[in-house]
Amino acid sequence: xxxxxxxxxxxFLLLILAALPLGLLNMDEKVSIDLDGMVTVIKEFFRxxxxxxxxxxxxxxxxxxxxxxxxxxFLSSYLYLIISAIIVMIISIxxxxxxxxxxxxxxxxxxxxxxxxxxxxxxxxxxxxVVYINKSLGVKTFKVASSSIDDPAIFLPILTLxxxxxxxxxxxxxxxxxxxxxxxxxxxxxxxxxxKKYIYLYHVTTNVLPFLKADxxxxxxxxxxxxxxxxxLYNTRGLTSFIFVHSSKFGYQYNLxxxxxxxxxxxxxxCYYSLRLLLAAAERWLAK
Amino acid sequence: MRRKPNILLxxxxxxxxxxxxxxxxxxxxxxxxxxxxxxxxxxxxxxxxQQLKGSPFPPSKEHVFGTDKxxxxxxxxxLYGAKYTVFTVLIVAVIRLIIGxxxxxxxxVISLADQRRNKQVSLFxxxxxxxxxxxIMVGINVEPTLPPTILxxxxxxxxxxxxxxxxxxxxxxxxxxxxxxxxxEAAKTLGGSNRHISSKHIYPALKGNLLALFVNECIQxxxxxxxxxxxxxxxxxxxxxxxxxxxxxxxxxxxGLIGQSRSFLYHSQWIILYPLIAYMLxxxxxxxxxxxxNASLKNKARRTSHL
Numbered sequence: 001x002x003x004x005x006x007x008x009x010x011x012f013l014l015l016i017l018a019a020l021p022l023g024l025l026n027m028d029e030k031v032s033i034d035l036d037g038m039v040t041v042i043k044e045f046f047r048x049x050x051x052x053x054x055x056x057x058x059x060x061x062x063x064x065x066x067x068x069x070x071x072x073x074f075l076s077s078y079l080y081l082i083i084s085a086i087i088v089m090i091i092s093i094x095x096x097x098x099x100x101x102x103x104x105x106x107x108x109x110x111x112x113x114x115x116x117x118x119x120x121x122x123x124x125x126x127x128x129x130v131v132y133i134n135k136s137l138g139v140k141t142f143k144v145a146s147s148s149i150d151d152p153a154i155f156l157p158i159l160t161l162x163x164x165x166x167x168x169x170x171x172x173x174x175x176x177x178x179x180x181x182x183x184x185x186x187x188x189x190x191x192x193x194x195x196k197k198y199i200y201l202y203h204v205t206t207n208v209l210p211f212l213k214a215d216x217x218x219x220x221x222x223x224x225x226x227x228x229x230x231x232x233l234y235n236t237r238g239l240t241s242f243i244f245v246h247s248s249k250f251g252y253q254y255n256l257x258x259x260x261x262x263x264x265x266x267x268x269x270x271c272y273y274s275l276r277l278l279l280a281a282a283e284r285w286l287a288k
Numbered sequence: 289m290r291r292k293p294n295i296l297l298x299x300x301x302x303x304x305x306x307x308x309x310x311x312x313x314x315x316x317x318x319x320x321x322x323x324x325x326x327x328x329x330x331x332x333x334x335x336x337x338q339q340l341k342g343s344p345f346p347p348s349k350e351h352v353f354g355t356d357k358x359x360x361x362x363x364x365x366x367l368y369g370a371k372y373t374v375f376t377v378l379i380v381a382v383i384r385l386i387i388g389x390x391x392x393x394x395x396x397v398i399s400l401a402d403q404r405r406n407k408q409v410s411l412f413x414x415x416x417x418x419x420x421x422x423x424i425m426v427g428i429n430v431e432p433t434l435p436p437t438i439l440x441x442x443x444x445x446x447x448x449x450x451x452x453x454x455x456x457x458x459x460x461x462x463x464x465x466x467x468x469x470x471x472x473e474a475a476k477t478l479g480g481s482n483r484h485i486s487s488k489h490i491y492p493a494l495k496g497n498l499l500a501l502f503v504n505e506c507i508q509x510x511x512x513x514x515x516x517x518x519x520x521x522x523x524x525x526x527x528x529x530x531x532x533x534x535x536x537x538x539x540x541x542x543x544g545l546i547g548q549s550r551s552f553l554y555h556s557q558w559i560i561l562y563p564l565i566a567y568m569l570x571x572x573x574x575x576x577x578x579x580x581x582n583a584s585l586k587n588k589a590r591r592t593s594h595l
Contacts, residue, residue, distance in 0.1 A: 006410065007410070007411065010410050010411040010412060011411060013412075014411055014412070017420060017423050017424070018423060020423050020424050020427065021423055021426045021427050022427075023427075024424065024427040024428055025427040025428065026427065026428055026430075026431060026432060026433045029433050030433050031428050031433060031434060109579060112575070112579060113572070113575050116507060116571065116574075116575050117568075117571065118510070118511040118514050118515065118571075119515075120514055120515055120518045121514065121546075121564065121567070121568065124546075124550070124553065124560070124564070125564075127553055128553055128557065131553060131554055178593060181593040181594055181595045182592065182593055182594065183594075186594045186595060187594045190594055190595070196595065199595065200595075204595075217409070217413070220413075220414075221413060221414070221416070224414045224415075224416065225416035225418075228416060228418075228419060228515075229515060229518060232518065232519070233518065244519070261415065262411070264414040264415060265411050265413065265414050265415075267414060268409075268413050268414035269409070272409075
């Protein structure tokens with residue numbers, strides 16, 4: 001029951017948050033707080049939900065159904081996210097669990113620093129590097145940004161989405177692994193004469209996976225945060241760019257922003273459960 | 289045996305104090321006045337071979353870091369903007385830490401259940417902090433009517449409020465962990481009040497983590513300021529100019545300088561390069577501090593691996 005109240009409260013806060021750009025403005029040399037205006041906007045949105053108006057957004061002069069466009073934006077965001085999330089998991093499991101011993105101090109330190117560089121700087125630096133390579137060597141390597149819908153930048157956005165969460169996860173998993181390898185059941189397995197590979201696969205990995213599951217929420221949160229920056233700076237198609245690009249081109253539309261923000265939550269849940277499904281499949285395969 | 293000095297920590301402290309000093313004395317040591325370059329910028333100037341050229345000027349003896357598109361000296365801008373970046377980060381992190389720690393310890397000591405609280409999914413799970421601040425600030429931060437200091441204060445306040453839950457959760461979980469120790473149990477049996485236990489047993493054990501957490505918070509705040517800068521919400525206000533539409537930072541805060549010169553990625557790269565280097569160095573000093581602190585924390589006894 002409390003969970004329902006919590007979600008309702010959050011929904012209420014979200015409705016207010018999205019109305020703030022319309023209610024908290026600079027007007028005639030001072031800041032005006034237009035509470036009535038905000039309430040009207042929210043009321044109108046709810047009325048529009050039933051009359052059907054709220055399901056349309058204007059694009060220049062014409063009105064378009066939000067859902068018809070939203071689906072493709074959603075899918076694009078989802079694909080970028082899930083592909084990079086799967087690569088992140090593969091990297092973090094293989095590096096975090098199996099190679100944790102081999103990482104020396106300097107590699108660890110430099111990885112730590114890259115993991116700490118904010119996403120937007122990473123994007124800017126990658127773009128600068130590509131431009132520099134192009135200028136000095138004359139080689140076209142990767143697209144710096146998408147120029148049109150048919151010609152999206154793929155490599156750099158996915159690389160950016162992978163790097164930061166992967167480094168975080170590798171470090172956290174290798175920490176968990178070094179904890180687990182001190183446990184008694186590992187010693188027992190070793191004394192029974194089981195091979196190293198076998199112990200890693202069936203004793204260590206199965207016990208590290210719960211840590212990975214616990215970290216999933218944080219990883220997806222980090223990745224969606226990065227997604228805002230990535231889609232904006234690489235000019236790729238997606239949910240988050242839908243909010244900003246559209247607002248800057250055709251003015252702020254309350255219903256569009258609300259529906260986008262809600263579908264961000266759907267995106268989050270979609271990604272979370274897709275990854276859980278994959279992990280469950282992996283566990284099943286290990287248990288066989 | 290003499291202990292090896294913690295080099296990372298020392299370099300980190302030196303670098304950070306350098307930035308703090310810079311941000312205090314910055315405006316006094318700046319080679320140019322903040323307004324000075326403005327007048328010069330539009331006039332054509334002599335280059336090495338008596339060639340007429342407009343701004344931006346590449347780095348030279350007169351302008352060590354070069355000038356931006358309008359002829360402002362980048363070093364001067366950086367020196368003037370430093371105080372906003374450095375002090376906002378430090379102050380916001382301190383307040384986040386104080387409030388989060390107070391509530392975390394208090395609630396941790398009082399709570400009976402000793403299980404860690406799992407992260408609950410909410411509608412805001414998919415919305416990063418900087419987007420929340422974006423929605424609140426977008427109406428008042430662009431072409432502001434409020435003075436820069438008030439805008440910095442508002443943004444700092446928002447960053448503090450939204451960051452407290454993170455600190456609170458970490459401290460709460462650590463407190464629950466420490467509470468399991470026998471000495472806390474003993475103090476409780478001997479009749480120690482909650483206040484006594486928090487101040488004499490929990491807090492001293494937490495001290496080491498607090499510094500590491502502080503550095504971590506500094507890094508996060510720096511991230512948020514930078515991310516907002518990418519979306520043209522600069523700390524202290526955004527000046528918007530039309531035809532062509534450009535956004536300028538009023539306070540010349542560092543991530544604002546990065547954000548406003550984002551289009552110089554492909555030519556005249558020094559305009560974005562030097563603010564970027566300054567920002568990265570500040571980040572690097574925090575990184576050195578955090579890894580130095582972590583190294584000194586890890587001296588606890590640790591079991592050896594069996595594999």
